Amino acid sequence: xxxxxxxxxxxxxxxxxxxxxxxxxxxxxxxxxxxxxxxxxxxxxxxxxxxxxxxxxxxxxxxxxxxxxxxxxxxxxxxxxxxxxxxxxxxxxxxxxxxxxxxxxxxxxxxxxxxxxxxxxxxxxxxxxxxxxxxxxxxxxxxxxxxxxxxxxxxxxxxxxxxxxxxxxxxxxxxxxxxxxxxxxxxxxxxxxxxxxxxxxxxxxxxxxxxxxxxxxxxxxxxxxxxxxxxxx
Numbered sequence: 001x002x003x004x005x006x007x008x009x010x011x012x013x014x015x016x017x018x019x020x021x022x023x024x025x026x027x028x029x030x031x032x033x034x035x036x037x038x039x040x041x042x043x044x045x046x047x048x049x050x051x052x053x054x055x056x057x058x059x060x061x062x063x064x065x066x067x068x069x070x071x072x073x074x075x076x077x078x079x080x081x082x083x084x085x086x087x088x089x090x091x092x093x094x095x096x097x098x099x100x101x102x103x104x105x106x107x108x109x110x111x112x113x114x115x116x117x118x119x120x121x122x123x124x125x126x127x128x129x130x131x132x133x134x135x136x137x138x139x140x141x142x143x144x145x146x147x148x149x150x151x152x153x154x155x156x157x158x159x160x161x162x163x164x165x166x167x168x169x170x171x172x173x174x175x176x177x178x179x180x181x182x183x184x185x186x187x188x189x190x191x192x193x194x195x196x197x198x199x200x201x202x203x204x205x206x207x208x209x210x211x212x213x214x215x216x217x218x219x220x221x222x223x224x225x226x227x228x229x230x231x232x233x
Contacts, residue, residue, distance in 0.1 A: 029055055029121025030221040031138035032213070033129035035188060038172040039150030039165065041200045041209075042143035046123055048210045053217065056122040062113060062129075107183055126176065130193055131184040139220045141213055142194040147173065149201045195220075 030053055036042020050057040114132040117124055124133075130140040145153075151166035159165060177188050191197055196216060198209055 027119055027121045027137060027221075029053070030217040031118050031121050031133065031136070032123045032217055033133055033138055033140045034123055034125050034143065035130055035141070035176075035194070036126070036143040037145050037147075037150060038169040039147075039154045040143045040145035041153070041206050042125070045143055045206050045209055045213070046125055048206060049213060049217075050123055052210055052214050053123075056120075057125070058117050058122055059125040062110075062117065062124065062127055110183075128180045128184045128186065131180065131186045134193070137220065137223075139213070139217045140193070140195045142188070142191075142197040143200060143209075144197060145200045 032049065032053075032055070034042060034046050034049075036046075046057055046059075049055065110127060111132050114124060114127065114129045115136075118129075118133050118136050118138055130138075130142070133140065147166055147169040150169050151162050154160065154165045154169075155162035160168075180186050180188055186193055196213065198212070200206075200209070203209055
């Protein structure tokens with residue numbers, strides 16, 4: 001599903017120009033943050049959720065919006081996104097371009113973009129969105145699985161050799177965990193950071209997983225399950 005980039009940018013301008021106030025109306029559509037382990041089925045589940053709830057799915061779009069806000073090359077922001085610590089190694093880029101892009105600038109802009117997307121409604125993959133929207137009207141979901149089972153699943157689906165996929169799973173998971181820790185000082189292994197954690201080692205039918213998340217997302221959107229102070233955004 002394509003995202004309405006103009007609407008995103010317009011809403012972002014509102015986020016920048018206005019302080020965050022309490023008592024606003026619920027977002028027009030459900031807001032779901034989805035953190036996932038490599039090979040756990042998180043991307044498939046996110047796509048199915050997007051279709052089931054008629055919601056935009058924000059993944060690389062988040063990155064592009066961050067790049068737009070920074071007025072920089074998306075490839076450079078990708079470097080930061082893949083490894084937050086690599087910002088310290090970008091002195092040559094700064095020297096040649098005259099642009100000063102660093103962790104603080106990236107973090108601040110990412111927070112503004114995610115808050116903006118939270119006001120619009122949609123599914124936000126990764127990027128620590130579950131931390132950013134921890135005090136907002138959003139359902140925070142984590143899709144997890146052991147690297148061994150995830151690698152086996154990916155190999156069975158024809159994505160490569162199991163041993164290679166196992167190495168990739170460990171690398172990608174470590175990179176995501178490092179990103180969230182270095183940017184937000186939060187651990188993906190901390191279950192209290194999420195409203196719902198699903199282990200797909202034990203759940204092979206992703207349609208059933210989607211059905212569970214849809215039911216809870218609708219309950220959140222209707223204000224039935226959140227604390228009173230989290231029912232508006």
